[in-house]
Amino acid sequence: MKKFFMFLAVAGLMTFTANIASAQDEAAAPAATEQVAAAEPVTDLFAGSGEEVPLHQALKTKFIEGGAGFMSLILICLILGLALAIERILYLSFSKTNTTKLLDKVEEAFKKGGVEEAKKVCRETRGPVASIFYQGLLRADQGVDVVEKTIVSYGSVQMSLMEKGLGWISLFIAIAPSLGFLGTVIGMIQAFDAIQAAGDISPNVVAGGMKVALITTVGGLIVALILQVFYNYILSKIDTLTIDMEDASIRFVDTMVKYNK
Numbered sequence: 001m002k003k004f005f006m007f008l009a010v011a012g013l014m015t016f017t018a019n020i021a022s023a024q025d026e027a028a029a030p031a032a033t034e035q036v037a038a039a040e041p042v043t044d045l046f047a048g049s050g051e052e053v054p055l056h057q058a059l060k061t062k063f064i065e066g067g068a069g070f071m072s073l074i075l076i077c078l079i080l081g082l083a084l085a086i087e088r089i090l091y092l093s094f095s096k097t098n099t100t101k102l103l104d105k106v107e108e109a110f111k112k113g114g115v116e117e118a119k120k121v122c123r124e125t126r127g128p129v130a131s132i133f134y135q136g137l138l139r140a141d142q143g144v145d146v147v148e149k150t151i152v153s154y155g156s157v158q159m160s161l162m163e164k165g166l167g168w169i170s171l172f173i174a175i176a177p178s179l180g181f182l183g184t185v186i187g188m189i190q191a192f193d194a195i196q197a198a199g200d201i202s203p204n205v206v207a208g209g210m211k212v213a214l215i216t217t218v219g220g221l222i223v224a225l226i227l228q229v230f231y232n233y234i235l236s237k238i239d240t241l242t243i244d245m246e247d248a249s250i251r252f253v254d255t256m257v258k259y260n261k
Helices: 002-027 031-039 055-065 068-095 099-123 128-138 144-162 166-198 203-260
Strands: none
Touching: 068 144, 068 166, 068 203, 099 128, 099 203, 128 144, 128 203, 144 203, 166 203
């Protein structure tokens, strides 16, 4: 599933890149038009000279104005981060199990067919809780203490599987604003180079570099904020599943003790 989402991410990036060329002419609007737009109210940010510009078109224009190089890297961080986040959310959603119902089925299986019947119930149930129960049942003949240690060890394995990919999302959260700040520094360097070349410090000379600096910074911060929301949501789902796993494991061991007696 992760490969599928990565393929969608790359395809989306290629599609967006193919559409960037169509916004090149609009990004190179005359200076007089920019001055008219600057004089308009802030609420009309994405509007031109009296005509409303679609949001996606305005975003592509700003993307180009911020510098295709750095903005492309920031966009890649967003696409890959979202792909990983969506994959994790789907994985964790499918891992959710009604532990109370599963424990009732396992206990009923113990009464009817013993350990083998309980194994069958766990095999037919998806999710990490059922997998932990199954690993414990495989060692049911070695005593409750061994079963309990197995559950603890395999629970750690399931925790690692649930947290898989979070490191990459965290990396993209850190890289995106860093790229934005790097674009800011480069934009400032361009502004000072323009001042040096012109021998003047008028606003028209430094406007281009400052604009690049601000757009890249905003882009990086927006990407980091979006991915941070998904990251925290994933952590909350992992915490919920972990609590369910721990509670269900305790109740499962109690059931094993009752069964052995």
